[in-house]
């Protein structure tokens with residue numbers, strides 16, 4: 001872990017967290033509903049550009065500082081671990097996107113296509129750039145296969161147990177599989193497994209605390225992303 005790059009990652013994360021606040025607010029709506037374009041408190045229209053709070057009543061768009069601090073933490077870890085490697089830009093992009101997706105999934109239990117599907121061309125382009133810079137085309141091929149494999153596994157799981165995993169989870173699994181596959185097949189397997197372990201541990205804790213019942217559905221996106229992050233940080237590449 002490089003401490004200087006970790007601090008740089010934290011600072012960049014604070015800014016990136018503020019930058020995604022408006023997008024997370026707009027997309028935090030139930031499936032099929034239109035984007036949120038008005039302040040929930042005073043109904044004033046929210047700027048489509050960078051927006052942290054309502055221009056009229058000044059109320060914060062979402063919990064204050066939650067996105068900024070989460071993104072700062074994630075980018076501090078990723079830059080501290082991967083700075084100096086050609087894949088750091090791709091991973092930083094995935095880190096910021098992951099925080100936005102996790103926040104929306106926790107709020108409204110969905111992973112919008114606008115973010116998951118847009119992530120594919122961007123992440124593949126960034127990994128292709130890293131492959132050219134590092135002369136490592138085997139890693140790029142493995143990333144593409146890893147994305148296909150993880151999306152395929154999630155598709156099968158969703159078909160076996162309908163209602164547990166949604167289409168958004170399958171698309172996000174493909175995105176996570178790209179990054180995990182880039183780092184190696186063992187990283188992909190560990191990352192995917194960690195997502196299920198984290199989900200199970202938190203579900204049992206929430207059941208014990210009577211915060212959920214056996215019939216509740218818990219968003220899987222944050223656990224998939226959390227497991228992938230832990231496996232990436234622990235990888236040896």
Ligand SMILES: [Zn+2]
Nearest residue numbers: 039042054057
């Ligand atoms: Zn307002």
